[in-house]
Amino acid sequence: MTVTDLDFAVAELGELVGSVRDAVQPGRRIATIRKQAGLGLPVALITPEPPRQNASAAAD
Known part of the structure; x- marks a missing residue:
């Protein structure tokens, strides 16, 4: 289960x-x-996926 505030949930x-x-x-x-x-x-409680970086930002 995805939770935005894992520390609060725990x-x-x-x-x-x-x-x-x-x-x-x-x-x-x-x-x-x-x-x-x-x-x-x-x-299980899990935090959301972090924002993805686009390929050009990762190359900088």
Whole structure:
């Protein structure tokens, strides 16, 4: 689940969520909701994709 403010979401969920860490995708962060939350399925909270740079901006 994508969240715009991961730190706020983690603070609100308290003990029901693990610590925030860097995601595999560059520029993103992730935290997983624990089984104790009783959701029945694994759920992760992740920040949105960072804005993409166009090719000409990346070459500068």
